[in-house]
Amino acid sequence: MSFESVHNVHFLGIGGIGMSALARWFRHEGFVVSGYDKTPSTLTDELITEGMQVTFEDSLDTIPNEVKESPASTLVVWTPAMPKDSVQLAYFRENGFDLKKRSEVLGIVTKNFHTIAVAGTHGKTTTSSLIAHLLKVAGKPVAAFLGGITQNYQSNLILGEKKAKEQSLVVVEADEFDRSFLRLHPNEAVVTSTDADHLDIYGDENTILDGFGEFIKLIDKKGKLFIQFNAAERLGQERMPKVFTRKYGLRSEGIRAENIQARPGSFVFDYVDGQKVIPHLELFIPGFHNVENALAAIAVATEHQISDDQIRKGLASFRGVKRRFEIHRNEKHSVYIDDYAHHPEEIRACLSSVIAMYPMNKLTVIFQPHLYSRTRDFAEGFSESLSLADEVILLDIYPARELPIEGVSSEMLLEKIQSKKKSLVSKADLMDYLGKSNPEVLVTLGAGDIDRLVPGIASWMNSRQKMNTV
Template identity: 85%
Template sequence: MSFEGVHRVYFLGIGGIGMSALARWFAHEGYNVSGYDRTPSPLTDELIAEGMNVTFEDSLDTIPANVKKSPESTLIVWTPAIPKNSIQLAYFQENGFTLKKRSEVLGMVTKNFYTIAVAGTHGKTTTSSLIAHLFKDAGKPIAAFLGGITQNYESNLILGKKKSKKQRFVVVEADEFDRSFLRLHPNEAVLTSTDADHLDIYGDENTILDGFGEFIKLIDKKGKLFIQYNAADRLGAARLPKVPTRIYGLRSEGIRAENIQARPGSFVFDYVDGQKVISQLELFIPGFHNVENALAAIAIASAHEITDEEIKKGLASFRGVKRRFEIHVNQNSLVYIDDYAHHPEEIRACLSSVIAMYPASKLTVVFQPHLYSRTRDFADGFSESLSLADEVILLDIYPARELPIEGVTSEMLLEKINSKKKLVLSKGELMDYLQKSAPEVLVTLGAGDIDRLVPGIASWMNSRQKLNVV
């Protein structure tokens, strides 16, 4: 469980959000890092700017010579997203290289450091990013591997003050997809939610709960579990580990938030945990769900001797993660928010918070469903949560890794949506429609390629704001 003898690391799929964080960590640790990805992206541009050799052609000619010549001292990190017929993958498999999946390598990292792992079907990225920010802001030695790009650091890897390895903390998202979180070695863990998801992998809700139960039983026997109160109820006592367990949530009797105030652009609340109260905390990533995420981060920070004043300061300076309740426009009665939400409960949490912040404004939502199987499995839930909006615009389903399923379309969600206005548009039709309808509070949602529309929408909304056109 070490990287002894490894001098260089080559990534197959280096542009992925999880892969690129690992690539950055290896580069920071002094390894020679290079890799391949199918297409250029802002992330691969950044990796190249940071000194990594990244290629975009799946051929033997593009593999660096120092990698080809040194199978005994080169680690190949790959993702199952790489096609099985990949030329480079076959070459490495057939020529004596050591190949490890991303989840295996992350497991090796967590074995060697004190690890705080954040799991759950929603809230992982924001919670892990906030924990890492509080630690870094307080001067703690931290390395955080994140599933999103933080606004504060413009990166998916956060590095703090480096001391001896025994003192170093690692914060990592524990991803339930493909059961990869079972390779981790957590000293402490957070479990933010256990709602049904990834039924294409797990089959049914009970199997997902069993998976989370297996994960939290990996916690070191001297460690702790911080679990959201609904997640604890759903898991049941039989699945909880035999380590100290603290329950948190907006309505928890344990760690909780009191005196919550929803303001345009922030939420203010008091942190209460039975031992202390931290009053008038201000969080500039709005949302009731983000207050709940903050409770877990505050509890862990307090457990590691970060002071109340440091917590208050760190919380106020946290600017969130791109595409997690990201506010692009918030002036002159015009609001534009973009969010990664792609599950009914995530949508419900996001829209409920928007309504609390702007109760007198018309709410228009643009949603791109993600995966045919998820749309089929949670159709009623999507329709119900989207009905919170005054107007709902559905884009076509983003297929990701899936082939179409007969009868599963965005149109199938429309019938049960109870909003005053609802329609399905193509991505090409959206901008013209928005310009004609002139929304007041606009929210875009989805985990597909809807993010490519965000810059154009934000630019247009900003131009309206400058003209004070409502």
């Protein structure tokens, strides 16, 4: 399929992070873009400001007339998160419109470009953003579709000023959820992790490993794969592709980091790949896991003939992605970090890095579990990883697309957490609870709506410090 006959593009679920990046791309390419989403957000506000018509009522009256009158020249992009009883979705299905899932459209958009696809159950947003940033800093003609808002570009879409035909490289986040990444056509791929997740979709660990195996088999025969060492071990040789493959990791024998130093606000390390060493690189998105993400990004950059100096400059200027180890306050005895971590391994990586950066300070964690099924499937892992903190505050489970599961609650995690202090607190009572405590290093974690609490917590941390210094 091409988009030559398309004039209007209408998105159902336009406010989603992946959907909005596609909407921005179509707008950049000169299409008339409109869409529906359930609730307004900062992201939908930005789309409206950029010239897109966005509505928040699922009715026929809110569909633009130009869309309703032009089914032959309209593409409708939808997300599986749309309710099955959606009025707009039913209308488009019944009236001859061309409907495609976001993953299908992303596959079509990227098919004619040299595509660098970044997959993994953790780390793909930061890694894909950093790859795109290194390429852009080096002057490469790159476009990037990302699963988060980059701090450098304040967007989930990175583009040059020219139209798509002038872009020769595309970096895309390859999402394993709903097997979306199987729609892509990668020339190069990065796999950051293959831990069990999305078991509500895949059923069991072996099936998700099979999914990653199918993804890497899509790599062009002349292409390249960069895979995290443990991820490769989990996949096993039978799932590995017959393409140029390089393994990376903090303890890998291939591409690795040496002389790692954890500092408040940054990590310093040497990049070593058997062919070259780039010493004393500084990364201002802290965390051992982010050093590992940087190894993959540097490896890709070197394959595109980006110089050591350009890599050093790009790495030092990268400011990360919102809600990925985002430091809101970094003062002595008053630190606040927010992270999207919602899987036990992500939590372990985040908290281990925080402890390395601030070893002498009390660590308080606020965690909002995401999905009843994930909480049930990984309950023991959640309790174990959260036990790294001195104090744990649990919020209620964020249900997202699920209905409650009998017997599954945040309380089931609390019982096995070994921290010195642990509590169940409602979102409504959280600020009062914090007001009675004295956190030194505070970390908020979760993929639900905990992000809506972040501005208030950051403001409270700042005002509390001012009061203490008066």
